[in-house]
Amino acid sequence: MNHRTTTPAAAAPFDVAHVPPADRLTTAVRTDRMRHPGFGRVLTEHMVTIRWTEDAGWHEARLRPYQALEFDPATVGIHYGQIVFEGLKAYSLADGRVGIFRPDAAARRLQRSATRLAMPEMPTALFTSAVTELVRADRAWVPAEVGKSLYLRPVLMATEADLDLRPAREYLFLLIAFVTDNFFPGELRPRTVWVCEDHVRAAPGGTGEAKTPGNYAASLLAQEQARERGCDQVVWLDAVERRWVEEMGGMNLFFAVGPEEAPRLLTPPLRGTILPRVTRDSLITIASDLGWSTSEEPISVEQWRRWADGGSLREVFACGTAAVVTPVGTVRSAAGDWTVNGGRAGPLAARLRTALLDVQHGLVPDRHGWMVPVG
Ligand SMILES: Cc1ncc(COP(=O)(O)O)c(C=O)c1O
Incomplete structure (x- = not known):
């Protein structure tokens, strides 16, 4: 067999x-x-x-x-x-x-x-x-x-x-x-992240979209280097150009642009190097339920910085089973630092986090049949 x-x-x-x-x-x-x-x-x-x-x-x-x-x-x-x-x-x-x-x-x-x-x-x-x-x-x-x-x-x-x-x-x-409780105590405190250019988490054809311990072991050194720079987490870039944002340690990333009442959420596409995860998928569904538009498109570090400096970037947040929804406030990189939303947590991440937790705790109807009750 x-x-x-x-x-x-x-x-x-x-x-x-x-x-x-x-x-x-x-x-x-x-x-x-x-x-x-x-x-x-x-x-x-x-x-x-x-x-x-x-x-x-x-x-x-x-x-x-x-x-x-x-x-x-x-x-x-x-x-x-x-x-x-x-x-x-x-x-x-x-x-x-x-x-x-x-x-x-x-x-x-x-x-x-x-x-x-x-x-x-x-x-x-x-x-x-x-x-x-x-x-x-x-x-x-x-x-x-x-x-x-x-x-x-x-x-x-x-x-x-x-x-x-x-x-x-x-x-x-x-x-x-x-x-x-949560991966990050005081969940909505904005995090400081380090854009890592020296190491990569996953390469095309590798095991990036599998949840296997080697991927995590290989990330520890960069995580320690991020900590030494006063950062909470590493932002991984693509292995080929070291330019395109992929994901964070145990979390996927979302970028929110456009007006607060009708924002557009962007998240990097799944092309084999990113872990295709449940919270990411659930937030895309919840955002659509809220009438927000969502799209999966490549986002470069230069664009992230340009958007932030130009004021068109409303919020950036990470999501995952452990982290739920966690805002990113400050970005540090070899090319310099910048803030998102003035380094503050924003209303969009808070709204999505509450909407997700409300479903998970049965406080609102489970429209998508996500919760499996245990008798
Ligand atoms: C590398 C990585 N990316 C993203 C996630 C978020 O995935 P999920 O929403 O399924 O927890 C995780 C968590 O397992 C992870 O380890």
Whole structure:
């Protein structure tokens, strides 16, 4: 069988090994941990594991207590980085239920990333039942406040212990969850960004549109250099001309021009080097619902600066599952610095952020069927 072939979802339901009630954290301890969760530190009490082998396909779907895992030191994923991952969130809904935001879209992206790294695709139904089972088990960890949420981190990694350089024949799907307020505390504080010309995140034909750890590892040095210059994030440029704006660390970028009552939103096109993401896609839809025009077109750094200096640029903001919507106030580059909207947060980013959070928390009708309630 071709290792890339999609195999049917495990027919058997999840094997559930709950944390015994006596071992569960008390409400007081959980509430305390959830107070200032940061990003990725306050993990919940369960996890999901599912195995894939050439012979059995997807099998051994287990919901189990959160625990350390053991790997053979010759595991392919550790040596050659044959790993892909995702990020999505569950929110408390206004009616008291919990909803997961667009799990089908996350499943499709995990499939696309897996295909790029010659890994098996996990069927959407199996992915969705994994996230649903975990959220149900860790329901008590979904924060009630708007702006806080439960971040779900699915990972698919090659687990075969055989260091011949070829696609592995065994994989492990892992799903963990953590409580998060937002990636950036004080979300609407405008960020300062560094336009990076020395390093690139992705090149045509590479793995830029796959969510694979190597892309993130390769970005860390530039991120540190940005910090040394007093910047919060790196803006990546295209690898060929080092001129066209692509995206930020874990976020896609939008540029708003035109009148405030009828703005035009521009975002760089997806041409294989940008991660095609859910928040970007959702904001394009919400902006159209608001009657704003949107277009995907290349934006150069020179144009960004000209627009900003000439006053035609209203706002720039970044978006992503973790960051939601975050304004960019100051841009630093080798050619000099400039500000956007006088370095202040603007009303358009705030409006989109509220519109998105309102859907995610069930405060307005879910016109596009994005929320999957967990019973
Ligand atoms: C490189 C990169 N770009 C953009 C995004 C935003 O994507 P999403 O809106 O799906 O979170 C992410 C987050 O996963 C990312 O890692």
